[in-house]
Amino acid sequence: MTLRAVILGLLGAVAIAAFGYVNDELMSLNPLVGNHFPISVFGGIIVLMVAVNPALSRLRPRWSFRPAEMAVMLTFVLSACSIPGSGFMRTFTPALVMPIHMNRTEAGWRKNEVMSYVSPILLPNGGADSEEVVGTFLTGKGKPGRPIGISEVPWKAWSGPLLAWMPLTLLSLLAAIGLALVVHRQWATRERLRYPIAYVTSSLVQPGRQGGLGPIFRQRLFWIGLLGVLAVRAVNGVQAWYPNSLEIPTKFNFTPAVTQTWPVLHRWPNMWAVLFCQIFPTVIGFSYFLASDVALSLGISKVAWVAVAGLLMSHGVDAGGGNYFVGSPGGSMTFGSYLGLAAMLAYTGREYYWRIAKSAFAFRRDAGLEASSIWGARVFALCAAGMVAMLVCFGLDWPLAVLTVVLMFLLFLVMSRISAETGLFYIQTSWNPYSVILALFGAAALGPQALMVLGLVCIILEIDPRECLMPYVTNALKMCEDNKVGTGRAGWGAAAAVTIALAAAVPTVLWVNYNYGLSLVDTWATKSVPAFVFDHTSQNITSLNNAGTQELANSLRVSGLERFAHMKPSPSFLGWAGAGLVLVFLCSFARLRFPWWPIHPVLFLVWFPNPLNHFAWSFFIGWLVRWSVVKFGGTRAYEKAKPLMIGLIAGDVLGGLLFMAVGLVHYLMYGTRGPEYYILPT
Numbered sequence: 001m002t003l004r005a006v007i008l009g010l011l012g013a014v015a016i017a018a019f020g021y022v023n024d025e026l027m028s029l030n031p032l033v034g035n036h037f038p039i040s041v042f043g044g045i046i047v048l049m050v051a052v053n054p055a056l057s058r059l060r061p062r063w064s065f066r067p068a069e070m071a072v073m074l075t076f077v078l079s080a081c082s083i084p085g086s087g088f089m090r091t092f093t094p095a096l097v098m099p100i101h102m103n104r105t106e107a108g109w110r111k112n113e114v115m116s117y118v119s120p121i122l123l124p125n126g127g128a129d130s131e132e133v134v135g136t137f138l139t140g141k142g143k144p145g146r147p148i149g150i151s152e153v154p155w156k157a158w159s160g161p162l163l164a165w166m167p168l169t170l171l172s173l174l175a176a177i178g179l180a181l182v183v184h185r186q187w188a189t190r191e192r193l194r195y196p197i198a199y200v201t202s203s204l205v206q207p208g209r210q211g212g213l214g215p216i217f218r219q220r221l222f223w224i225g226l227l228g229v230l231a232v233r234a235v236n237g238v239q240a241w242y243p244n245s246l247e248i249p250t251k252f253n254f255t256p257a258v259t260q261t262w263p264v265l266h267r268w269p270n271m272w273a274v275l276f277c278q279i280f281p282t283v284i285g286f287s288y289f290l291a292s293d294v295a296l297s298l299g300i301s302k303v304a305w306v307a308v309a310g311l312l313m314s315h316g317v318d319a320g321g322g323n324y325f326v327g328s329p330g331g332s333m334t335f336g337s338y339l340g341l342a343a344m345l346a347y348t349g350r351e352y353y354w355r356i357a358k359s360a361f362a363f364r365r366d367a368g369l370e371a372s373s374i375w376g377a378r379v380f381a382l383c384a385a386g387m388v389a390m391l392v393c394f395g396l397d398w399p400l401a402v403l404t405v406v407l408m409f410l411l412f413l414v415m416s417r418i419s420a421e422t423g424l425f426y427i428q429t430s431w432n433p434y435s436v437i438l439a440l441f442g443a444a445a446l447g448p449q450a451l452m453v454l455g456l457v458c459i460i461l462e463i464d465p466r467e468c469l470m471p472y473v474t475n476a477l478k479m480c481e482d483n484k485v486g487t488g489r490a491g492w493g494a495a496a497a498v499t500i501a502l503a504a505a506v507p508t509v510l511w512v513n514y515n516y517g518l519s520l521v522d523t524w525a526t527k528s529v530p531a532f533v534f535d536h537t538s539q540n541i542t543s544l545n546n547a548g549t550q551e552l553a554n555s556l557r558v559s560g561l562e563r564f565a566h567m568k569p570s571p572s573f574l575g576w577a578g579a580g581l582v583l584v585f586l587c588s589f590a591r592l593r594f595p596w597w598p599i600h601p602v603l604f605l606v607w608f609p610n611p612l613n614h615f616a617w618s619f620f621i622g623w624l625v626r627w628s629v630v631k632f633g634g635t636r637a638y639e640k641a642k643p644l645m646i647g648l649i650a651g652d653v654l655g656g657l658l659f660m661a662v663g664l665v666h667y668l669m670y671g672t673r674g675p676e677y678y679i680l681p682t
Contacts, residue, residue: 001489005069009076009493010500016041016077017501018508020084026512028521028673029663030656031682033081036471037197037282037425039679041077043657045070046650049204054212067483070205072493075476075485079177079469079494080501087467088169088460088502089509090525094518095459096122096161097137098530100129106534112541114534117452119395121164125157133157140517148515150507158510165460166506168390172461173498175383176412176470181376181491182356183413184477185369186349187420194294196286196423198478200646205483216643225647226654229281233655233679237662240677252277268310270320273302273613280618280680285649286423287622288641293591294422297603298612299620305607325532327435330608332573335431336580337604338414344588344601345417372488384409396453397560400437400446404454407433408462412470414605419471420478422602426466426681428609434458434533439573443540445566451540455533463529469498580604614681655679 020032032040048065057064065073083089100123103109120126125133133154142148187193206214216222232248239247255275287295309319309330319329346353359365360377384405391401415427434455443451462468473494480490520526587601606612612619622645629637656679666674 001072001485001493002069005065005072006076006493009073010497012073012077013080013497013501014504016080017083017505020081021089021505021509022512023664024085025090025519025522025525026516027664027667028519029667030660030678031085032660033085033087033467034682035426035466035680036419036475037680038078038081039653039656040660041074041081042201043653043660045074045201045204046654047657049214050217053207057212064207065205066207067202067205068480068485071202071476071480071483071485072490074201075473075480075490075493076497078472078476079497081472082173082467082469082498083501083505084509085467086464087469089505090522091459091463091529092165092506093137093509093513094526095456095530096124096165097134097518098526099123099534100125100127100134101138102531102534104129106538108538108542109534112538112545114448114452114538114541117449117537118456119164119453121160122394122453122456124154124161126160130157136517137513138518140513140515142515148511150511153507153510153514162506164390164394166502168387168457169461170499170502171383171386171390172408173469173502174495175380175387175409176468177473177491177494177498178376178378178380178383179409179413180416180470180473180477181372181487182353182380183345183349183416184376184474184481184487185373186352187417187474188478188481190349190352193420194290194423195420195475195478196289197419197425197475198482199289200285200649201475201479202482203642203646204650216646219643219647221641222643222647222650225281225285225644226651227647229648229651230655230658232281233652234658237655237659237677240659240675241662250279252279268306268313270302270306270309270613273616274306277617278614279621280615280652281648282652282680283615283618284622284625285645285652286425287619288626288645290422290622290626291600292623292627293598293600294602295619295623295626296598297600298422298424298606299616299623301603301607301612301619302616304603324430324432325435326536327439327570327573328430329572329576331430331435332439332576333580334429334605334608335436336577336582337584337601338410338429338431338580339577340581340584340588341414341417341601341605342410344584345413370487372486372491375488376491391453391457394453394457395449396457397450397563399561399563400450400454403437404433404457407436411462411465412468415465415468416470416474418602418605420474424606424611424615426611426615427471427606428466428611430609432458432462436573439570440567441563442566442568442570444544445563445568448537448541451537452533455536459529459533611681652679 016032023029023032030039032038048070053064081087099115103115109115115127118127136154141152188195203216204214206216208214208218232250235246235248236250239245253276255272258275287298290298312319324331355366355369356373356377359369360374360381365371365374387405388398388401391404392398396404411429411431411433415429418424418427437454438446438451446454473491476494477487477490481487518526583604584601587597587599587604590597591600626638629641633640659677659679663674663677666672
């Protein structure tokens with residue numbers, strides 16, 4: 001870990017954190033991060049290895065970057081990727097200010113006094129409406145060519161929420177890093193997971209002789225894959241800007257042809273995801289490196305879900321319905337699957353994790369354990385306990401606070417496992433702690449204050465986990481290990497980077513909000529998310545009042561463990577969650593019992609959420625290519641084809657980076673965004 005790697009990594013982290021929100025929300029350009037394989041970062045790595053590193057080596061060989069330095073810089077930058085977008089800043093300031101603004105026009109909120117159930121310290125200006133805090137946040141007070149000074153941000157009004165939310169956020173980030181350190185050795189060494197993202201990245205950063213082009217860049221198949229995909233992306237990017245030009249098809253809609261033959265398929269839920277084929281070279285490339293059962297399970301995921309959902313629908317059972325905020329049948333089943341996989345992970349690693357726990361908290365270090373794993377357990381436990389204490393201070397009972405933190409890290413843990421084992425970089429869960437706790441207890445047992453605090457915490461920390469921290473750190477630790485960087489140093493580096501990134505992003509975003517005003521282009525983050533918990537709480541207060549004069553008062557009196565006596569679990573939630581749990585257990589047992597078993601339990605974690613609507617076909621194509629190569633060419637042919645697949649990924653990433661740069665230049669020249677052209681779904 002050299003000084004220049006640390007300095008450049010921290011500078012990159014600050015740049016990502018400070019500019020990411022501006023790029024995504026103010027300029028409305030292609031997301032700077034967007035998922036757990038950000039084009040801006042990995043495209044930059046390819047440019048660095050192809051252009052910058054060879055140039056440095058020609059000037060002086062010692063100046064070229066070594067793989068260990070690249071791994072360190074990536075660790076810092078990837079850690080910061082969790083801050084500017086969906087991981088945090090996308091919803092942080094709107095979620096705290098917009099409810100104050102909406103309260104002006106929402107008669108139901110005012111009638112039910114929903115703002116009174118939020119501790120004043122959690123909202124700017126104590127939740128009181130004012131032009132200085134709320135009005136200028138929406139409209140901005142900067143003038144063209146005359147931006148406001150940093151001191152003109154109403155810091156006094158924001159002092160309360162910053163003192164409340166920043167420590168909680170930082171504790172959650174540090175806890176995620178600690179948990180990643182705990183599971184790293186079990187996953188990377190004992191279970192030998194594939195880590196496709198880390199594998200591809202490590203292949204790209206290997207140096208050549210005297211710092212020249214690395215081995216992968218001297219492979220003909222690599223350049224064939226890269227230039228072929230880059231040409232397709234360039235042609236289609238030009239077509240997006242000039243619609244009358246040539247387009248190379250990458251999307252194929254079989255719906256009209258199939259439904260004309262079988263009209264009944266029109267009524268099948270989510271059938272479009274099966275009949276609409278999208279080709280993503282990055283996904284095909286990653287799929288090639290997966291275990292056969294994993295790739296096949298991802299590839300058939302949507303076919304399996306449509307078949308099951310259609311069968312249920314034919315018997316009068318709706319597998320859709322509901323929504324992400326308050327729960328749905330598919331989301332409940334996904335939660336059960338997450339719970340089942342977490343239980344299996346704990347079971348298979350029980351001996352290792354028990355040794356870590358004894359070493360961490362009995363202070364008798366097992367000689368066979370890494371110090372980083374032990375310290376990771378201590379950091380995780382301490383930060384998780386700190387989170388529980390803060391939630392109690394916010395007004396949440398300690399049992400609910402504990403359950404909230406447990407569910408949050410259950411979600412992060414399983415998402416990280418999915419990323420490490422499948423290379424899936426765009427992950428959605430379709431459930432959240434709020435929806436699960438609501439389904440377990442019921443609104444009456446929780447009461448308005450618990451609903452409000454729980455909802456705000458989920459909005460701030462994990463409402464859209466597509467850019468959450470732990471999968472970044474999980475892959476970064478593997479990259480560091482593969483390139484001879486200690487995981488302990490990598491963990492401390494990630495902690496430093498994410499802390500500095502958070503400190504850089506928050507004042508930057510507040511200044512942008514008060515200078516330019518809040519951009520309302522992203523209506524989900526600026527309207528739907530801020531309103532949902534207040535709407536839902538108001539609706540439940542109305543329901544409690546309609547049920548009888550004592551219902552609301554009783555709900556407010558229930559606290560602590562007493563809530564468990566009043567809980568009314570939703571039968572629908574228990575049924576769907578139980579189904580997901582059983583499916584994962586049965587599939588896991590079959591994999592352990594029968595060597596020929598072709599399905600991986602990850603199928604049940606991803607078959608309902610949105611990402612596989614886009615990616616299933618590409619995972620299947622990657623599996624088919626891998627199967628064909630091994631079938632007809634054997635292991636040697638499989639190894640020889642690896643550079644081609646890495647080239648597909650590199651060409652896709654460079655195509656995305658190219659048009660991100662084009663969009664940025666257009667915005668800087670004309671002040672407006674150009675046509676939309678996305679390499680990956682947003």
